[in-house]
Amino acid sequence: IQLVESGGGMVQPGGSLRISCAASGFTFSNYGMSWVRQAPGAGTEWVSSINIGGGKTYYPDSVKGRFTISRDNAKNTLYLQMNSLKPEDTALYYCARVSFDMDKMNYDGSYIPLTDVWGQGTQVTVSS
Numbered sequence: 001i002q003l004v005e006s007g008g009g010m011v012q013p014g015g016s017l018r019i020s021c022a023a024s025g026f027t028f029s030n031y032g033m034s035w036v037r038q039a040p041g042a043g044t045e046w047v048s049s050i051n052i053g054g055g056k057t058y059y060p061d062s063v064k065g066r067f068t069i070s071r072d073n074a075k076n077t078l079y080l081q082m083n084s085l086k087p088e089d090t091a092l093y094y095c096a097r098v099s100f101d102m103d104k105m106n107y108d109g110s111y112i113p114l115t116d117v118w119g120q121g122t123q124v125t126v127s128s
Contacts, residue, residue, distance in 0.1 A: 001025035001117050003095050008122030015085050019122050021078040021095030026117075029073040032098035032107075034115055035080045037091035037124075046112040047093070048080065051102045058109030063089075085126045092121040 007019040021033070035047040048069040049058045057069050068081040078095050096115035100107075107113060 001097075003097065003117060003119035005093060005095055005119045005122035008093065008124045010125040010127060011085055012128050013085060013087060013126055015126070016081070016083045017085065017124060018079060018081045019093055019124065020080075021119055023076045023078065023095075023097075026097070028071075028076040032100075032102040032113065033069075033071060033078045034096045034098055034113060035069060035078075035093060036096055036115070036118075037089075037093045038121075039088075039091040042091075044094075045091070049098060049102070049107075049109070049113050050078070051107070056102070056107075058107075082124070085124075087126050090124060090126050092123050094121045095119045 002024045004022045011017050032051050034049040036044050037047050038044045047063055050069045050071055054071045066084045070079045097117040099114045099116040
């Protein structure tokens with residue numbers, strides 16, 4: 001089981017970036033997925049989640065309206081489109097597999113979903 005993030009880099013404030021996560025070793029289309037980030041010297045912060053089919057997405061207020069999570073089950077790939085980036089978005093971004101069936105559990109985004117597999121992360125730096 002492997003999750004490999006890519007696409008990170010340095011971008012100016014107000015800019016955009018799309019990061020990706022390639023999944024292998026498990027049936028990607030059977031799992032909800034999340035993005036989580038960790039800024040230097042800080043704890044982890046949940047960024048977004050998406051259900052199995054991609055029709056339901058969830059965000060905290062800190063990124064809602066700026067970030068968009070999506071997935072391509074045919075390519076076993078998860079994406080995070082980040083727009084209007086701010087210096088406080090600087091962090092190591094991880095993709096993670098959600099450990100329960102979000103649809104069967106009627107997940108509504110009111111809590112951070114538990115995850116059981118994480119990638120190695122991709123660095124996003126927002127700076128002028």
